[in-house]
Amino acid sequence: MSQATAVLSVDCEWFQHTPAYRGARGSVDSSAVGTEGMSFLLDAFESGDVTSTVFVVGEIAKTHPGLIERIVSAGHEVGSHTQTHAHLDELSSDDHHREVERARETLSAVAGTDVIGFRAPSFAIGDGHFRTLDRAGYTYDSSIAPCRSIPGWYGGSHRRVRPGPASVFTEGAPSSITELPIAVMPGLSLPLTGTWIRFFGVRYTLYGMRLLARRGITPVLYVHPWELVDLPAVEGVPRRVYVRTGSWMRRAVTRLLESRFSFVSMHSLLDD
Numbered sequence: 001m002s003q004a005t006a007v008l009s010v011d012c013e014w015f016q017h018t019p020a021y022r023g024a025r026g027s028v029d030s031s032a033v034g035t036e037g038m039s040f041l042l043d044a045f046e047s048g049d050v051t052s053t054v055f056v057v058g059e060i061a062k063t064h065p066g067l068i069e070r071i072v073s074a075g076h077e078v079g080s081h082t083q084t085h086a087h088l089d090e091l092s093s094d095d096h097h098r099e100v101e102r103a104r105e106t107l108s109a110v111a112g113t114d115v116i117g118f119r120a121p122s123f124a125i126g127d128g129h130f131r132t133l134d135r136a137g138y139t140y141d142s143s144i145a146p147c148r149s150i151p152g153w154y155g156g157s158h159r160r161v162r163p164g165p166a167s168v169f170t171e172g173a174p175s176s177i178t179e180l181p182i183a184v185m186p187g188l189s190l191p192l193t194g195t196w197i198r199f200f201g202v203r204y205t206l207y208g209m210r211l212l213a214r215r216g217i218t219p220v221l222y223v224h225p226w227e228l229v230d231l232p233a234v235e236g237v238p239r240r241v242y243v244r245t246g247s248w249m250r251r252a253v254t255r256l257l258e259s260r261f262s263f264v265s266m267h268s269l270l271d272d
């Protein structure tokens with residue numbers, strides 16, 4: 001049997017972009033936190049001979065072109081995580097279109113490659129999302145968390161865990177867009193990464209990955225650079241954001257990358 005594949009994608013955003021930071025009083029050197037986390041991830045990918053997809057916030061590419069160069073020259077795919085990390089379901093359809101189109105233009109120009117993949121902040125996509133992506137020139141999306149409803153967060157609107165044309169997730173969506181949902185635990189129906197790996201532990205994530213692989217589904221995991229850093233305390237940011245960030249999460253990522261899975265880019269899943 002050939003080795004099972006998995007994706008460890010990155011949502012490259014600064015600490016200040018996270019919804020949890022909205023209530024912050026005081027400030028932090030957010031880009032320093034982000035670049036430290038990205039450096040750890042890129043080093044870990046290199047030592048594990050791993051290829052990833054990094055969904056980058058467009059405005060980061062403008063201020064940190066060297067980071068994008070490093071991602072591209074290491075052979076990783078650059079995807080889009082909007083221009084400003086706006087929550088798309090809070091925008092008008094014109095603003096939604098601008099967020100995704102500007103991000104694709106900015107990222108393609110800085111990366112020097114075509115950017116075809118998209119992930120929405122907080123899995124919030126709003127109406128007409130797939131048509132908007134199609135118009136802006138994207139080929140695939142990974143913004144659906146097919147999990148139970150987590151009040152105040154996300155989930156509850158989609159249950160299909162298998163990749164497929166966007167039209168099977170949302171009626172009337174263009175079939176030219178492929179949806180690659182993020183991995184959730186069968187039965188429990190909660191994501192395998194994000195907050196959930198930090199709450200439930202690495203064994204939870206690895207067990208879920210094996211269950212999905214047995215069903216022929218490539219698990220799509222995600223991580224944020226700020227999770228890999230000992231976060232500076234900021235008043236007004238909920239305590240749960242800090243749980244097991246920093247050294248615990250660094251060990252967790254290392255254990256995932258040392259598992260039996262072969263880690264590939266999102267883009268490569270489209271060819272299967």
Ligand SMILES: [Zn+2]
Pocket residue numbers: 011013081085120121122
């Ligand atoms: Zn994000």
